[in-house]
Amino acid sequence: MRKIPALIALTLTTLLAQTQEESLVAQGQAASMQLMQTLGQNLQAQMKAGGPVAALTFCNEKASTLTQEVDEKLGDKISVKRVTIQPRNAANAALPDEAAVLAQWEKASTLPAYTLIPIEGGVKYMQPITINKPVCLKCHGTIESASGVDTFLKNHYPQDKATGYTMDALRGATVVTITH
């Protein structure tokens, strides 16, 4: 007889944990999507208007500001950023806990939709960013030497680690930090 209430309690706890996880994941997905759409739409517009070098100039000057703007819109309890193990902009270098998840994903045969990292007072939601469009390769693939892109990258990102990718490669992650 005693076992039944314990079982019910366990089921309730599990259900509650599931609901909590679902809500965190929904918030993480929404924030990631907002950031990636904002950056993607701007990139597309710039590529169309002026080609890769215009788009590079735009990303160089505006990617971090646009990221901050999306971050601010999300309020105090949610923040969003992009991280990678191979940064172009050193400000986007993954922190140790984020780098550990990226390294785990690199080894996995299929990428998970997301990974949650528990942190003090909340959680970090990480979602993979892959080289998912041929246009990404213009600036992250094999860059032709002496092309405008090559020269721009050398001048603006002398420490660039973000080239040499192929289609579908893991490029990094969006990290959404959600606190209570």
Ligand code: HEC
């Ligand atoms: C026109 C060139 C260009 C194209 C096309 C481009 N990127 Fe980038 N990407 C950049 C630049 C420049 C930065 C660094 C921005 C900065 O200084 O904050 C960057 C940064 C990033 C970052 C942040 C990490 C880092 O290395 O600093 C990610 C992630 C990323 N790009 C993914 C992509 C993906 C995915 C695509 C295709 C959808 C793409 N990029 C297409 C130029 C480009």
